[in-house]
Amino acid sequence: MTTMSDRYQPPLSPTRPTMRHVAALAGVGIKTVSRVINDEAGVSEATRQKVLDAIAQLNYQLDVTAGSLRRAGRRTLSVGLLLPSVSNPFSGEIHRALEDALGARGIAVFAASLDDDPKREQAIIAAFLGRRVDGLVLTPIAKNQAYMIPEHSRNLPMVFIDREPVGVEADAVVTDNAVGAGKAASHLLRHGHTKLAYLGDRTDIQTARERRRGFLEEVGGAGIPTSALPVIDDLHDEEAARRAALELLNSEDPPTAIFSSQNLVTFGTMRAMKELGVHKRVALVGFDDFTLADMMDPGITVIAQHPERIGVKSAERLLARIDGDEQAPRTYIVPSELIQRGSGEIRPPA
Amino acid sequence: MTTMSDRYQPPLSPTRPTMRHVAALAGVGIKTVSRVINDEAGVSEATRQKVLDAIAQLNYQLDVTAGSLRRAGRRTLSVGLLLPSVSNPFSGEIHRALEDALGARGIAVFAASLDDDPKREQAIIAAFLGRRVDGLVLTPIAKNQAYMIPEHSRNLPMVFIDREPVGVEADAVVTDNAVGAGKAASHLLRHGHTKLAYLGDRTDIQTARERRRGFLEEVGGAGIPTSALPVIDDLHDEEAARRAALELLNSEDPPTAIFSSQNLVTFGTMRAMKELGVHKRVALVGFDDFTLADMMDPGITVIAQHPERIGVKSAERLLARIDGDEQAPRTYIVPSELIQRGSGEIRPPA
DNA sequence: GACTTTCTTGACAACGATGTCTGATCGTTA
DNA sequence: TAACGATCAGACATCGTTGTCAAGAAAGTC
Incomplete structure (x- = not known):
């Protein structure tokens, strides 16, 4: 035997x-x-x-790569993914969803972090193109993606996520940033607040501008003058946000409700509120959900995005383009969702 | 002009x-x-x-890939990274550190998620090898990596992270799991606890076994019989951990201090404690640091790992191997660190 | 001015695979 | 039995690049 x-x-x-x-x-x-x-x-x-x-x-x-040299269509069965940072949980969720969808087709994913650096964006794209990826999924940071026109006109499948492209036409999958921020505003207004404040991210980031616009439009639409409303932009990390929130809350006429436009800004604001002991008196709604938000005291009310849905949708669009879909490019919107957990339902002092 | x-x-x-x-x-x-x-x-x-x-x-x-066909050494300037999941923050940090170190050498990173599935591990490795990566960095989940012997004997650079390989000899970069868990035990003992409990992850994961061993050895070494000590294994998600903790805390003779061996287990335990209102009375030390741990009430004392150092070290080893280092494989240990935040310093009731 | 030496340069094969095309073998049918 | 189509298999060119090698031009040497 x-x-x-x-x-x-x-x-x-x-x-x-x-x-x-x-x-x-x-x-x-x-x-x-x-x-x-x-x-x-x-x-x-x-x-x-x-x-x-x-x-x-x-x-x-x-050897897949050797084969791709001769194979019709030159498919390398790999795609490039450019994220703000692979260590950022929001990016991680997108990455994961994308990986699962593409992996089912035998496509491997190159991932890289942009770190909000336009130069890095170009360098990484060049590196990926040099490896002849079949497509790109990216969160652009550069002001303009016109430098991608050559690739675009060679019909390289591309899907932009989170932010829309400028200077080239391509599919995009984004959260309804303005609408979501508007929801936060109307939620706070509905709970009786009139003294609101906005704490925002860098204004060179499109999503930050959208959130700001959505928030202010909703407040203005409710008849509250936005000219006096404190708007603090360019808060990109926790510490900057904390300092800004401290200053705001210590001011002569502090707001009774704060909207923070991004995770790290929310964290900084939470810290400032806790330091001053006002976390149960001043309302807070943050954009972006985060782990343990429900375990805070009070739980943090957020406008949650759906990174996994963004990932799935962008994979779907990328595969469609790879398979030859020639439709005019479109922007797909993934709706955000208000999740009430306590901090956003605090009412202003009578 | x-x-x-x-x-x-x-x-x-x-x-x-x-x-x-x-x-x-x-x-x-x-x-x-x-x-x-x-x-x-x-x-x-x-x-x-x-x-x-x-x-x-x-x-x-x-075209880098076409070039690699002929180039001496066949370098493709790409490596494969296999993580538990790219959406897991710990993995994300490692990924990021690795990306930065390798990117400086013009090397791109394929990333993929294993999901604790040994079949997936093999499939992904095959996919990466089919793309002729210059090396692999991986968190093994399969019981045995003997199936990689062919690659190993072809001198494919490999570095194992977080867990040591079984069945092949290769460099590994790991946290001092047993020592770290021991630190947690002695910290709790020093604060007067004698009724401890251990909540652990799946025992087929090497790190989980190490943490358990380190914890129990330290407790036993202090003269406390470990036979009666509640040890609950195989808690792999938050909900399972929550239920186990609830049962434990509702038992006749509940522990005065709990050690949870992993993030999700810690979260489940925190939830159970809060539900029962004992979060300020029962001590808790968790393995793995996490965002906002200091913002909890009380702050959560943890044994923090250093994923970025693991990433940097593994990149260093991988590059050394790629550059021809023929040293005997070694395991590199990245020390963990006890961070006191309150939950671990609660004393037992008098 | 003849001869080396050095510097530039391109022709060609090869890397590992796939597309095209042609040839061999087989069973079937008139 | 010859002709035919279907099936199976391999020779060969080719993909985009790099390694080898040899040739031609320029510069230096006596």
Whole structure:
């Protein structure tokens, strides 16, 4: 009886086996090996088995990149993903959803972090294009993506996420930033607040501008003059936000409700409120959900985005483009959602 | 005067330009173009300029993968990274540190999520190898990595992170899990606790077993019998942990201090404690730091890992191996750190 | 001015795979 | 039995690049 363990194991060569080796061992031509691997028709079952045995014996693995050189359409079965930072949870969720959708098609994902640096954006895109990715999914930070026009006109599939492109036309998948921020505003107004404040991110980021616009329009639309409403922009980290919130809350006529336009700004604001002991008296609604928001005291009311849906949708669009969809580019909107947890339902002092 | 805007723009061909096109436009041979691009010696300055102009005019971009076919050493300038999940913050930090270190060398990173699925581990590794990555950095989940022996003996650079490999010898970068868990135990003992409990992750994960061992050894070493100590394993998500903690805290003789071996377990435990209103009476130390741990009430004392250091170290090892380092494989240990925030300093009731 | 030496340069094969095309083998049919 | 189509298989060129090598031009040497 022959068992697995006494089957002949070929010595492992230091160089990786190629189709030529497999073909030689199986006693067939390399094209036949190629046919077997790619499940092409026209190989007898007996030959197929010989080839499969040789593949197993040599531990052969197809070189996808070499194949892509000749293959029709030149598919490399890899795509590039550019995120603000792979260490940011929001980006991580998008990445994960995208990976799952593309992985099902055998597509691997290159991921990279932009760090809000336009130069880095261009460098990473160049690096990915140099590896001939089949498509790009990206959160643009540069003011303008006109430098991508050459690729665009070569029909490179591209999907922009979170922010819309400027200077090229392409599909985009974004949260309804203005609407979401408007929801936050109307929620606070409905709870009786008239003294609101806005704490926002860098204004060179499109989403930040949208959130600000949505918030202020909703407040203005309710008849509250926005000229006197404190609007503090360019808060990009927790500490800056904390200091701004402290100053705001210590001012002569402090707001009774604050809207923070982004996670880190929300964290900084929470810290400032707790330091001053007003976290149960001043209302807070933050844009972006976060882990343990419900475990805070009070729970933090947020406008939640749906990164996984953004990821799924962008994968869907990218695959459609890769498969030859020639529709005019569109922007897809993923709705945000208000989640009440306490901090946004605090009423102003009577 | 000639400005940028009236310079001749060639029509964008639908097909990507190759070296041949550049060579033709510059009036040189393709090898000369290759030399210019790779900064090889032996090209006169005048020729160099002609080539660079042609490259700019055609918007030419080198095909790295085609080059790797012929290049000595076959470097593809890409590596594969396998993480528990790219959406997990701990993984994200590692990814980021790695990306930065490798990006500086022009190496792009394929990232993928394992989801604790051994089959997926093998499939992803196969996918990456099929793209001829120059190396792998991975958190193994399969019980055994013997299936990688062929690659290993082909000298594929590999670095294991967070968990050590079984069945192959390779560099590993891990947290001092047992020591860290021991620190948690001695911290709780020092604060007067004798009735401790351990809530742990799946025992098929090496790190979970290490943490458990370190915790119990420290407790036992202090003369407290561990046989009666509640040890609940296989808690892999927040809800399971919450239920286990509830049961534990509702038992006849509840512990006065709990050690949770992982983030999600810590979250579930925090929830259970808050539900029962004992979060200020029962001590808690969790393994793994997390955002806003200091904002909880009380702040959560943790054994913090240093994912960014793990990422940096593993990048360093991977590059060393890629550069030909033939040292015997080693395990590098990144120390954990106890961070006191309140929950771990609660004393038992008198 | 003849001969080296050095510097530039391009022709060509090769990397590992796939597309095209042609040839061999087989069973079937008139 | 000859002709035919279907099936199976391999030879060969090719994808975009780099390594090898040899040739031609320029510069230096006596």
